[in-house]
Amino acid sequence: MAKLAYLLPRFIRHILPESSARFLLQHGWVIRPGLETRAPLEAAQRYQKVLSAAGRSFNSAHILILGYGGKFTLACELLQLGAAHILLAEKEVFLDHSGNLALSARFGDYLTVKNNQVTPNPQYITLLHGDIRRTADAGDVAPADFVFSNSVYEHLDDVEGITAALVRLSRPEALHVHFVDLRDHFFKYPFEMLCYSQETWLRWLNPSSHHNRWRIGDYRRTFERIFNQVEITLLGSEPAAFAREKARIRSEFLTGNDEMDAVTLIRIVASGVK
Numbered sequence: 001m002a003k004l005a006y007l008l009p010r011f012i013r014h015i016l017p018e019s020s021a022r023f024l025l026q027h028g029w030v031i032r033p034g035l036e037t038r039a040p041l042e043a044a045q046r047y048q049k050v051l052s053a054a055g056r057s058f059n060s061a062h063i064l065i066l067g068y069g070g071k072f073t074l075a076c077e078l079l080q081l082g083a084a085h086i087l088l089a090e091k092e093v094f095l096d097h098s099g100n101l102a103l104s105a106r107f108g109d110y111l112t113v114k115n116n117q118v119t120p121n122p123q124y125i126t127l128l129h130g131d132i133r134r135t136a137d138a139g140d141v142a143p144a145d146f147v148f149s150n151s152v153y154e155h156l157d158d159v160e161g162i163t164a165a166l167v168r169l170s171r172p173e174a175l176h177v178h179f180v181d182l183r184d185h186f187f188k189y190p191f192e193m194l195c196y197s198q199e200t201w202l203r204w205l206n207p208s209s210h211h212n213r214w215r216i217g218d219y220r221r222t223f224e225r226i227f228n229q230v231e232i233t234l235l236g237s238e239p240a241a242f243a244r245e246k247a248r249i250r251s252e253f254l255t256g257n258d259e260m261d262a263v264t265l266i267r268i269v270a271s272g273v274k
Helices: 002-015 018-027 040-053 073-080 097-103 132-138 159-168 198-205 216-226 239-248
Strands: 062-066 085-090 111-114 117-120 125-129 144-150 170-181 227-237 263-273
Touching: 002 198, 040 073, 040 144, 040 170, 062 073, 062 159, 073 085, 073 097, 097 111, 097 117, 117 125, 132 159, 159 170, 159 216, 216 227, 216 263
Parallel strands: 062 085, 062 144, 085 125, 144 170
Antiparallel strands: 111 117, 170 263, 227 263
């Protein structure tokens, strides 16, 4: 029964147009929004804490955010904390007009309202829409001091290529900070996606937002090919849920270390481009 309770919603999510998924996400219906939407100040302060531990700060910094979700809140919070300019990158254009309009009174310095539509003040915020790899190839964007993302990397279909693009869009000494959610995003079943072959996953179950099913080792190997310093911090684990499903999880997703395999949330901090 639990299997069917997973498979049917997963198939529906597979065939659901991404535009419909974005609509549900922006309204907080069915699909749960991430921290940067639910608590943008907390998200900004979380990045600030990471930078502080590395002896860095937002002051006068140019920051690139990969996957901003159509809402300008996090960018405005980072500017309030001292950043000089924010680059907001997203593959598709799907601005949250109502959500951004609600921000305009508080963040009037950074946002402009015209004909009931909100646009960012280009002095403070630049929108980068389209394939980030092409944006990097164009070479017409001022390099960033920091690159941030939250629950984006698990949706990438070319992790290495996109990471390399982010490197080209940032300074050589830039710090890259990425929070990655390793769970199946049908959160009731955090390891269920690991029980299916690649063919089955891609053909029937992979959501339209794409879920690459990468594990810690995949991220470590990729980042270590690009950066000299890579620190992966384990932030969350669900050992009981992992133990229940371990016998069903496919061997390619297992390392033999149950403690590592049960990890669900990680933070990647990388610097020093090779």
